Amino acid sequence: MPAFAKRMSQVRRSFIREILKVTADPSIISFAGGLPKPDLFPTGPMADAAARVLAENGPAALQYSVTEGEPALREWIAARYKAKKNLDIDPAHILVTNGSQQSLDLLGKVFLDPGDLVGVELPGYIGAIQAFSIFEPAFAGVPLGPEGPDLDRLTEVVLSRRAKMFYAVPNFQNPSGLTYSLAARRAVAEILRMSDTVFVEDDPYGELRFFGEPLPPVTSFLTQDAYLLGTFSKIAAPGLRLGWVVATPDTLAKLVTAKQASDLHCSTLVQRILIQFLADNDLDAHIATIRAVYGAQRDLMIERIKAEFPAEVTCTEPEGGMFLWVTLPEGCSAFALFDLCIKEKVAFVPGGPFFVDGGGERTLRLNFSNADPERIAEGIARMGKGIKTLLAR
Ligand code: PMP
Numbered sequence: 368m369p370a371f372a373k374r375m376s377q378v379r380r381s382f383i384r385e386i387l388k389v390t391a392d393p394s395i396i397s398f399a400g401g402l403p404k405p406d407l408f409p410t411g412p413m414a415d416a417a418a419r420v421l422a423e424n425g426p427a428a429l430q431y432s433v434t435e436g437e438p439a440l441r442e443w444i445a446a447r448y449k450a451k452k453n454l455d456i457d458p459a460h461i462l463v464t465n466g467s468q469q470s471l472d473l474l475g476k477v478f479l480d481p482g483d484l485v486g487v488e489l490p491g492y493i494g495a496i497q498a499f500s501i502f503e504p505a506f507a508g509v510p511l512g513p514e515g516p517d518l519d520r521l522t523e524v525v526l527s528r529r530a531k532m533f534y535a536v537p538n539f540q541n542p543s544g545l546t547y548s549l550a551a552r553r554a555v556a557e558i559l560r561m562s563d564t565v566f567v568e569d570d571p572y573g574e575l576r577f578f579g580e581p582l583p584p585v586t587s588f589l590t591q592d593a594y595l596l597g598t599f600s601k602i603a604a605p606g607l608r609l610g611w612v613v614a615t616p617d618t619l620a621k622l623v624t625a626k627q628a629s630d631l632h633c634s635t636l637v638q639r640i641l642i643q644f645l646a647d648n649d650l651d652a653h654i655a656t657i658r659a660v661y662g663a664q665r666d667l668m669i670e671r672i673k674a675e676f677p678a679e680v681t682c683t684e685p686e687g688g689m690f691l692w693v694t695l696p697e698g699c700s701a702f703a704l705f706d707l708c709i710k711e712k713v714a715f716v717p718g719g720p721f722f723v724d725g726g727g728e729r730t731l732r733l734n735f736s737n738a739d740p741e742r743i744a745e746g747i748a749r750m751g752k753g754i755k756t757l758l759a760r
Contacts, residue, residue, distance in 0.1 A: 374503050378497060378500045379500065383401070387400055394712055395709070396712060396738060396745060396749065397737070398713070398714065398735070400737060402736070404657075404736055413640065413644055416643035419647075420640050427635075430635060431631065432635040434631060435463065440642050442458045444461050444463075451574075451581075454587060459619075460613055460615070460619060461614075463611050464612060465609070465630065466600055466605070466608045467598040467610040470569075470610055471498040471567070474567055476502065477618065477622055479499060480502070480531075481503035481504070483532070484529070485530060485532045486507050486509050486521070486532065486533040486534065486564070487723055488508070488511045488534075488536065488540065489510045489511060490692075491723060492536055492569065496723060504532075507528060507723075507724075508724035509524055511545050514547070514548045515555065516547070516551065525558050525559060526562055529564070531564065531565060532565045532566075533559065533564050535547075535566070535569070535585065536569045536570070537568060537585055539573075539689070540572075540688070542692060542718065542721050543692040544684075544691055552584075552588065553588060559591070560591065566585065566593040567596065568594065568595050570595065571596075573597075574602050574654055575654075577686060577687050578686055579686045594612055594614055596610065597611050602650065602653070607637055661689065664736065667735075667744065669682065669684055671747035676747075676754055679695075679758075680694070680695055689734055690732055690734055691733045694729060694730050695757075698729075699729045699757055700728055700729065701717035701719065701727075704717075704731070704757050708753040711749040712749065713753070716732040717730075718731050718732060
């Protein structure tokens, strides 16, 4: 074995990536991944945009560019915050990144020393836990409920234990589908305001709201060290690998240095293709289509769960996003169910790995954005059989 750096021993391999290997078999109906629906990717318009960029300004599109990101893309992001959320964000405070995942990595690089305490939701986004793990922090879980995080526990982690960072996904969270209420957003901001804790608000799903009113980001109630992350992965295509972080000027300078050291800048060509795509197409109309399709698939999955799963099994009913969160009756193991379900050729992600404090044995995540309606109905029926077998044991 080569002598790997100590920091790598803390980093868990993503259990989800391991499951995705199993589900590569097309006969398995998979609710395991977090994949958008590929039929909805704007392939034709993207091809047109690429052709225009290369024909009209090919050499510049193929050249190195600035670390901060293409100015037109930063301006588009700022203008969208104004139009959709009435937030005044200076384009100079936006760093274009290689997806939100890179924003998490860069924030970790800039803020986390070994042993620093990082507050994360219980359950929490596994990709963030993995990204931060590289910097060898300690994690403290903050349980999530239907309205938002447990405020007593958040107070303890942020104020008593003086966490260095608190990471949250307030809209249609991955993995639970839960959303912070307006009151919870204000309360979280109030706790953070009394602290020096760096707040990282990750919002990849906010635009995928099927019903109800959009809520302001927690960062909009804060003036201190707070970072709002966005991405084109769920509203355009994840293969672009383009996202962003909104930062204070001092931190932006540090993030830029970290990004320079890591990859110089995001692909000039891909940024320019996206800018052309956004100029030539109606993104709102495209997002409306995504919402309609995912919303219908969410409704169907919930309806089939109510019909096929025993009544003791509960699930969240999210107002948007891509995931449902299922809780099995006391004493059940989601890993045992996973083994039964794989034999029935249906897959999901057991909830345990999303809990930094352990626990979550009888929870699991279901993705409703990727599979077609017929496969959703068939997959939920197969899972229902598996659950009944488990309960009969
Ligand atoms: N944050 C959360 C909460 C996510 O669910 C995802 C995607 N699974 C990401 C970040 C990473 O997104 P991106 O494609 O922008 O890197």
